[in-house]
Amino acid sequence: MTTQTSPPGNDPVPNRIHARPVPRPGRLVAAAVVLVLAAMVANALVTNDNFRWDVVWLYLRDVVVVRGVMWTLILTFGSMAIAVVLAITLAIMRRSDNPVMRWVSWAWIWFFRGTPIYTQLIFWGLLAVLYPRLSLGIPFGPEFFTFRTDDVITAFWAALLGLAFNESAYLAEIVRAGLTSVDPGQAEAAKALGMKDGKIMRRVILPQAMRVIVPPTGNETISMLKTTSLVVAVPFTLELQFATSAMGNRQFLPIPFLVIAAIWYLLITSILMVGQHYLEQYYGRGFGTATGRRGRGKGPGGRQAAIAASGTVTVDLAKEVTP
């Protein structure tokens, strides 16, 4: 170890330490091994003609593929939008004083979490077999309008609602966790100011719960993007996975078309991750700026912020929360 006196200048530390680091040969070896393995993988991808990169490039922006991407995006965001509205409703019902509300919410979550999404999608596809006609009217009374189920619940709607209902069950639990994470003192303070329950929920509790809700919901959206590949069970056949694999089968080239699908899924996921980052920043306002005075006189928010400020835990954007 050597200590040198630095040249007299603007360095406020006159006896700054310039020590040699501890030698760590193991690090260099490990890095070399991993680099060689990565090079091998890259080589195997590029040099193997069976991947047919020429075909991948040729069809990457094919009209059927791009249309598949469109349908996949429509299914993803459409079902997530419906699921978010349902989930907030379900989570608020779970907290209700009314036992009927609590019970219905519980049963919904129990059913849609308890059965596989693939099974549910097949079921939605078969709804017309189960109930050939749907009608509007007075319950157990006269009917005013009657429709053929096939005309109302098309394959697209069956796919969209199937995905949304299933997702709402998972999201409801996420929303509920978010709502319970807000210090009850917040609702009390709002009450004391004369705010009504609905306003307290919208203005005070939900905005704070969003901090807890947004990260796992981002993961759910990314997960949903990939779950849309299952709607062939309905069957809905226009989305990316089915469109590409059908083309691959027709041309007896399944692999390049799988690669095309993978590239598009990766691209969309990457864009979603960027969007999620900005959403988290927005809903984290008022929590992220540490001044050293926090943690005292605050509920979980303060504690969480203190944990975040201490840097002992980092939030992993791509972390998967639900299966």
Next chain:
Amino acid sequence: MSATDTDAPDTGAAQDTMVAVRQVHKVFGHGHDAVHVLKGVDLDVARGSVTVILGPSGSGKSTLLRCVNELEEITGGSVVVDGELMGYREDAKGVLHRLHPKVVARQRSRIGMVFQRFHLFPHMTALENVMEAPVQVKGLSKREARQRALELIERVGLADRADHYPAQLSGGQQQRVAIARALAMDPELMLFDEPTSALDPELVGEVLAVMRDLARSGMTMIVVTHEIGFAREVADHVVFMDDGVIVEAGPPERVLDDPQHERTKNFLSHVL
């Protein structure tokens, strides 16, 4: 309701009585788990006066405060604020009807409350915290509310902190914002639930100073606190509570300097 005709709240007596608490009982829980926290409390608070409630922890003083603005539903008795029965409507036959939550919210909006742990809204700046209730409850325009909020924030000495989030403020500053937030609703009555108990000792003074100013301006205040000095200086009326009942009440010089009751003497000897 046990109120007799002589102390009926909505007669001429209401002129100078801001708060009339009559035989209030509060029981938490049911059956074997039931805890009887308030055991028949009577309290009168004159308009424009400052009442300080003292007592050991668990004596029910915070619960009493929370019963005044209906954060807790009382189990028995009645609370009348400014001539209005809180939480219930009494019909001609003397039967009580629970009021609709909307009406209860309106009743609460006239009573300001300051909490031990501030409970500022962390996702809003100090200014937005103060503007929130006037805009959302009273329906004031944003411009009016901002104007008034800035005045209040200046009044509590935080003009340069208006755009800070609560997490960027010290405990004392947060509590002063909380006071400004409560004042923004132009309350007739202010409740303080141990407003300085969560503060570092060097920050207590700034909050007490704001409260002292408020008392001087003629605000009716009920303060639960352990600050005996504040009680001696500012209170018109000191109430000592223990085990769910009011043990002793009177002007500060009598209750604090010449307590009659053994439990009061014992408590004061520990806090002084």
